[in-house]
Amino acid sequence: MLYPLIAGILFGLYFSLVGIGLNLVFGVMRIVNLAHGDFLMLGAFVAFGVVSLAALDPLFAVPLAFVVFLVVGLVLYRLLVPRLQRAKDPEMLSIILFFGLSQVIEAVMTIGFGTSERSLPSRELGRSLAALRVRLFGGTVDSGPVEILGQSFPAPWLAAAITSLIAIALVYLYLYRSRLGTLTRAVMSRRDEALATGIDVHRVSAAAFGIGLGLAAISGVFAPFMFGSFTPAFGVDATVTSFVVVVLGSLGNPLGTALGGVIYGVSYMFVQTYLSSWADLLPYVLLIAILLLRPSGLLGRRVRVA
Amino acid sequence: MPPDASALLTASGIDAGYGTMQVLWGVDLDVRPGETVLLLGANGAGKTTFLKSLVGLIEVRQGAITLAGRDVTRLTSSARMRLGMTYMSELAVFPDLSIEENIRVGAQALGHANPDARADELYGLFPVLREKRRAPASSLSGGQRKMLGIAKALAAEPKLLVMDEPSAGLSPLFVKEVIRILSDLQGRGLALLIAEQNIGFLDIATRVFVLEGGRIRFSGTVAEMTDNDALRRAYFGLK
Numbered sequence: 001m002l003y004p005l006i007a008g009i010l011f012g013l014y015f016s017l018v019g020i021g022l023n024l025v026f027g028v029m030r031i032v033n034l035a036h037g038d039f040l041m042l043g044a045f046v047a048f049g050v051v052s053l054a055a056l057d058p059l060f061a062v063p064l065a066f067v068v069f070l071v072v073g074l075v076l077y078r079l080l081v082p083r084l085q086r087a088k089d090p091e092m093l094s095i096i097l098f099f100g101l102s103q104v105i106e107a108v109m110t111i112g113f114g115t116s117e118r119s120l121p122s123r124e125l126g127r128s129l130a131a132l133r134v135r136l137f138g139g140t141v142d143s144g145p146v147e148i149l150g151q152s153f154p155a156p157w158l159a160a161a162i163t164s165l166i167a168i169a170l171v172y173l174y175l176y177r178s179r180l181g182t183l184t185r186a187v188m189s190r191r192d193e194a195l196a197t198g199i200d201v202h203r204v205s206a207a208a209f210g211i212g213l214g215l216a217a218i219s220g221v222f223a224p225f226m227f228g229s230f231t232p233a234f235g236v237d238a239t240v241t242s243f244v245v246v247v248l249g250s251l252g253n254p255l256g257t258a259l260g261g262v263i264y265g266v267s268y269m270f271v272q273t274y275l276s277s278w279a280d281l282l283p284y285v286l287l288i289a290i291l292l293l294r295p296s297g298l299l300g301r302r303v304r305v306a
Numbered sequence: 307m308p309p310d311a312s313a314l315l316t317a318s319g320i321d322a323g324y325g326t327m328q329v330l331w332g333v334d335l336d337v338r339p340g341e342t343v344l345l346l347g348a349n350g351a352g353k354t355t356f357l358k359s360l361v362g363l364i365e366v367r368q369g370a371i372t373l374a375g376r377d378v379t380r381l382t383s384s385a386r387m388r389l390g391m392t393y394m395s396e397l398a399v400f401p402d403l404s405i406e407e408n409i410r411v412g413a414q415a416l417g418h419a420n421p422d423a424r425a426d427e428l429y430g431l432f433p434v435l436r437e438k439r440r441a442p443a444s445s446l447s448g449g450q451r452k453m454l455g456i457a458k459a460l461a462a463e464p465k466l467l468v469m470d471e472p473s474a475g476l477s478p479l480f481v482k483e484v485i486r487i488l489s490d491l492q493g494r495g496l497a498l499l500i501a502e503q504n505i506g507f508l509d510i511a512t513r514v515f516v517l518e519g520g521r522i523r524f525s526g527t528v529a530e531m532t533d534n535d536a537l538r539r540a541y542f543g544l545k
Contacts, residue, residue: 179414182403182407182410182411182414183411183414183415185400185402185403185407186400186403186407186411186415188402189400189401189402189403190397190400190401192395192397193395193397193398193399193400194400194415195363195383196361196363196383196393196394196395196397197387197392197393197411197412197415197458197459198383198384198386198387198388198392198393198415198416198462199384199411199415200382200384200415
């Protein structure tokens with residue numbers, strides 16, 4: 001019981017990171033980014049490139065992926081979103097447009113890198129930090145499993161969970177302690193009123209879109225270590241998982257994603273442990289259950305509009 | 307109508323609408339510095355559409371809008387508001403944000419240098435908001451929300467405040483309180499453009515425009531309006 005619970009919490013924190021960017025984008029822009037998982041997949045390729053081309057610790061891919069995809073998000077926003085929002089039904093059009101974008105990203109990556117599975121050795125993750133620790137405090141580099149309450153877990157799971165916690169805390173600080181974040185919450189609260197107040201909604205939305213893609217890419221850096229391997233087709237599954245996590249917490253409430261992620265992670269690990277043949281069904285069963293029982297999500301107050 | 311050089315805001319020959327439906331037909335209106343203009347009209351007359359076209363939330367199909375002598379017809383709502391015209395919609399507030407955040411957002415959105423100091427000033431005008439400043443706006447009563455809406459719209463220190471039905475959904479007692487606050491703001495030199503159905507606002511109006519079916523049917527002083535038999539019948543229920 002203890003192992004799946006702790007593993008579920010570690011995985012759940014990681015799933016929170018997987019979903020939080022999607023939720024931020026939906027909360028601010030009310031558009032559904034069906035290519036979210038593909039940006040996660042691209043983040044995995046950034047980690048792969050950092051290790052295979054530069055022979056660096058994949059942790060260096062975290063800031064790199066965030067900055068690169070923040071910029072990609074800002075550019076994509078300017079290219080796509082204002083046109084979308086001038087349409088009669090931007091939410092429906094966004095589904096089609098981002099589905100198309102998802103297909104394009106997957107096709108381009110398949111042409112460039114093939115369909116074979118890629119993986120990264122787990123000892124690579126965090127080796128620079130381990131080396132720094134040895135230099136400062138002595139001892140030896142230990143890339144083995146970590147122990148929590150007498151249970152052993154792969155070290156990358158803990159690294160992903162810690163990174164997720166830091167990312168969620170930074171998103172919280174952005175939303176509740178920064179000027180742009182307060183304006184972001186105002187747009188999330190009532191977009192029409194934000195326009196009527198004179199908020200530059202496009203600037204706020206572009207920032208949210210960039211941050212959302214950056215967070216997806218960061219979660220992608222850890223994907224090879226959490227799931228063992230990845231391919232260009234990995235994005236579709238990642239998008240489905242993100243949706244479950246987001247809908248569980250509450251669509252439009254980025255911090256609700258943390259709760260959704262942990263619930264999903266713990267459920268996932270329990271099903272993996274006791275009913276492993278059912279594990280692939282879990283996201284869909286949870287999605288249907290939450291939509292039937294509490295459509296606004298566990299932390300939601302409003303009726304979902306998309 | 308040629309723009310009045312002394313006017314703070316002029317709208318000349320405004321046509322506007324939604325999709326294929328035209329709502330406004332050649333609407334002319336002006337507001338001079340420090341005056342209170344009341345835009346009267348029944349539901350569906352086009353008051354909200356007109357105000358939204360003034361502040362840039364709806365595209366103007368024809369006509370021109372100038373603010374402090376500058377043509378703002380093609381500027382975004384944010385750019386217009388930065389020139390000194392803020393808008394209080396019927397929704398008025400962000401329910402998920404605290405009262406303090408609502409006021410700060412009103413100031414920050416338009417680049418006010420010191421939102422916290424401005425919020426303190428506004429609490430002087432609306433003491434009830436100071437007491438509840440950490441509470442979410444959703445916890446306020448309808449009347450208190452209107453006050454917060456006014457405070458939010460004042461946060462950026464505008465020269466002109468455009469208001470959409472500030473009395474909507476309020477009890478007569480709160481309507482009186484809103485009128486008292488607006489009268490106070492009038493005394494501080496703020497120009498007001500108020501779209502209303504409630505004739506109680508005539509008490510603070512300098513001039514009145516009556517909108518019917520998307521066209522201006524009357525413009526003049528309050529005295530001129532009350533001398534007009536048809537308007538007296540329509541708005542005061544008098545024979």
